[in-house]
Amino acid sequence: DTGVSQDPRHKITKRGQNVTFRCDPISEHNRLYWYRQTLGQGPEFLTYFQNEAQLEKSRLLSDRFSAERPKGSFSTLEIQRTEQGDSAMYLCASSLEGDTIYFGEGSWLTVV
């Protein structure tokens, strides 16, 4: 399968713990996005990378969230000191430049 892959698919964590999600984009895609989606809402932009450079980060994102793409390939999204409001599906997507973006299956986070 050469699509976008995300890991883990599901994560249950206690409030205050740190969690990290990984995304492997489609191999030739140089752009990688992170979105968050809650039930009944559209994907909410978090951040995106062109190669290893982080081009934009949502102002809605607190400093508990950090994303990296160290070699311009896979990316990680870390959430520190999780809160119940962080419960959502975290979607990764990739594209070639600004063209069509393809989503991964998402990583479901439940904070209890």
Place this chain on the structure above:
Amino acid sequence: GENVEQHPSTLSVQEGDSAVIKCTYSDSASNYFPWYKQELGKRPQLIIDIRSNVGEKKDQRIAVTLNKTAKHFSLHITETQPEDSAVYFCAATYSGGYQKVTFGTGTKLQVIP
């Protein structure tokens, strides 16, 4: 930045009827407009897209129209089937630049058999 509004938020149609979902965008520089279908618990999947150099595009029962002057675009589904039931999202971006893809809030389509 870009702002995309989508209407209606929910839509119920009888099987065989047509469904229309409308979106407006704010940034006149946007030139690429994809539509995604998302079934419950699954990833959004691209169903059709349109670029600003054309006004309409069709793919079997699905069509998209674009009015650049008014800055709105629409998704048309004809002869709806129960398997069309899902949430549909429109999006807008400037392809070729550094603008992120901005999504609408979604339309939940229910096709009643």
